[in-house]
Amino acid sequence: MLTIARDPPSLPGGRVVLRRWRAADRAPFAALNADPRVMAYFPARPDRRQSDALVDRFESHFAEHGFGLWAVEVPAVAPFIGFVGLSIPGFAAHFTPCVEIGWRLAFDFWGRGYAIEAARLVAAHAFGPLGLPAVVSFTAVGNRRSRAVMERLGMRRDPAGDFGHPRLPAGHPLHAHVLYRLSRSDWQQARRGA
DSSP states (O other), X not given: OOOOOSOOOOEEOSSOEEEOXXXXXXXXXXXXXXXXXXXXXXXXXXXXXXXXXXXXXHHHHHHHHSOOEEEEEETTTEEEEEEEEEEOOSSXXXXXXXXXXXXXXXXXXXXXXXXXXXXXXXXXXXXXXXXXXXXXXXXXTTOHHHHHHHHHTTOEEXXXXXXXXXXXXXXXXXXXXXXXXXXXXXXXXXXXXX
16 A cells, blocks of 8 residues: 655645645535536435545545645635545555546536646646656546546546446446556656647
């Protein structure tokens, strides 16, 4: 299990800041999780208690591993718009153990480039200070918006890695998932070409 001993930093970008969670983030996070548009590719929408428990798990992940899912702030626009970050999936699959890069933003902030800007900050942190060799991302087959972020980040789909999500029964409309990968060398090469 990958563990980084030092405290994770905030990650400032041009328009976004990735930071640790605050108590004030819990209510807007619960609202985001209650939005059927945001949660269209998840099997259920967590209620407030479940949403707060997610934040507790995110914070525990930071404490255990030194990285996690950062809260995203857009200074002078919004103090909290969702999360972007790194996590270790809590299920077994043919590609685990691994580190996943993931995101979830409030609907009002979709289509503004915040997800890709934040994901690039996270990838730079993963391949720089954390020294990870690779990250993965995955989503339900039909989640075109999330897949577009993966592709803009430079991730490549691994068709041989596609899988049925082990927490969903076969036949469930969200069971089939696609797997994307990004290696440190691919990330470095893409940055040199940018």
